[in-house]
Amino acid sequence: MNIVENLKMAASTLTSNKLRSSLTMLGIVIGNASVIALVGIGQGAQKLAKEQFESLGPNVLFVVPGSQEERRTSFDLPKTLVWEDADAIAQQVPSVTEVAPQINGNQLITYRSRNNNKLVIGTTPEFLSVRSFEVAVGRFINENDLKRNNRVVVLGSEIAEQFFLQTNPIGKQIRIKNISFEVIGVMESKGSFLGSNQDDSVYIPLTTMSNQIVGNTSPYGTQVSFIAISAKDENSIRAAKFQIENLLRLRHKITDSDDFGVQTQKDILTIVGTVTNGLTFLLAAVAGISLLVGGIGVMNIMLVSVRERTQEIGLRKAIGAREKDILGQFLIEAIILSATGGVIGTLIGVGTILIVGAFSPLAATVSPVAIVMAVSVSGGIGLFFGVFPARSAAKLDPIVALRSI
Structure with a gap:
């Protein structure tokens, strides 16, 4: 058959x-x-x-506090990374172009009868270029805001829509931790990043965040959550990582394991x-x-x-x-x-x-x-x-x- x-x-x-x-x-x-x-x-x-991760920018590095073991096993990281470290990196590491330290914290935000807990980010003007963000309306934080501890805030696009609906928020007053802030800008929509909505945050001067919102929590200076750094180009990333690690070891007087970590975009992607x-x-x-x-x-x-x-x-x-x-x-x-x-x-x-x-x-x-x-x-x-x-x-x-x- x-x-x-x-x-x-x-x-x-x-x-x-x-x-x-x-x-x-x-x-x-x-x-x-x-x-x-x-x-x-x-x-x-x-x-x-x-x-x-590619949307962060091709040449971005992140410096985070705590050793690798502490980051893996602990929720309460040591307070070893400070703003002064970011300044030292900006001034002494030749392979980087801009440095943007930031302090993160969830705080109650209020506008009239509307209120909600949102992520508040204290940062510097370099944040825009290092993290590839853009302002849709108004302006971002500048050097005068940092020097004067100005109570100004830039809203994420979703927060602006939630709190102000269809009205222009520029010049309006909102309260963060019961402190009044003037809205000076609204960010372009950025979307989510690993499940975190980047449009659901507000941005204030790092000095204001440290002095008036979270307080000074480190004996070594102004504690920061992490430092974002932009290398000169893709070929400079490895050199920048090496130079940053050596500088911070000297500054922190490290003789054993590092109390910080330097991660490149490639490391995180891997x-x-x-x-x-x-x-x-x-x-x-x-x-x-x-x-x-x-x-x-x-x-x-x-x-x-x-x-x-x-x-x-x-x-x-x-x-x-x-x-x-x-x-x-x-x-x-x-x-x-x-x-x-x-x-x-x-x-x-x-x-x-x-x-x-x-x-x-x-x-x-x-x-x-x-x-x-x-x-x-x-x-x-x-x-x-x-x-x-x-x-x-x-x-x-x-x-x-x-x-x-």
Whole structure:
């Protein structure tokens, strides 16, 4: 019997048991759809994280307080990084162009009857260029604001909309920690960064933040949350990191482990890439289990089919069908079930990715590699799990099979 006849017979058998065939394919469908969708979403998350870090600027470095071990295990970091460190970096490190220290803290913001806890960032004029932010309306903090401890504030775009609706906020007074501040500007929309909404913050002079909002919390100077630094160019990043580390070790009189960390955009991207790759692999592995379960389902149904069709097998062998003909027929049935389930699962998986991409910030992408692997695996599973029932059918003794008629 040739392959065309086997295909026709397999198709006829499967279509005559539509419900059983559909339920058999269900595990394969779910497995394929899960693998393709989860891999696509994982790659989308990785791409989104990369784009967000690139939006910081190509030559940005961050100096953060605390040793690597303390940052990993403690929520209360030591108060070792100060504004004076930022000034020293700006003046003594030749491979950097601008330095923007900042103090972060959540505070109650009030305007008339509206109030909410928002992130307040005390910073310097260099913040705009170092962090690639822009002002939409009004102006940003300047040197006079820093020198005079001016009570001025620049609003994030979402806060401006929440508190002032459609009115112009410039010149209005808001209260931060029950202290009155004049609105001098509104930032351009920047979007979210690793789950943190950058448009939901307000910016005030670093001196005002230190002296009037949080107070002086370090015995070594004006404590800062971290320092953002812009290197001259991409080729200067490594030199800037080396020079900053050496300078801070001298300033902090470090003889053992560092009480600070210097992270480049590339360092952070590597960490994020490792995490997202691991999560994507884990999700794909979990989804792959359903493919295995679907393959076992195919084998179970094919064994049941062999038992139900014992008479048919005996009759075919009695009139001249060879073992390889019977083997081929049952293998083709198993492969058709798995391949059809793979195609349907692929379509569902791709559709899920497109829906996620349309209704979320994830730039979910369809991975051709994942599609090829999922369909190949599902077809291979059909072949692998179909071998045992097919061999069982091929090995049936025609005399024994005909006795059951």
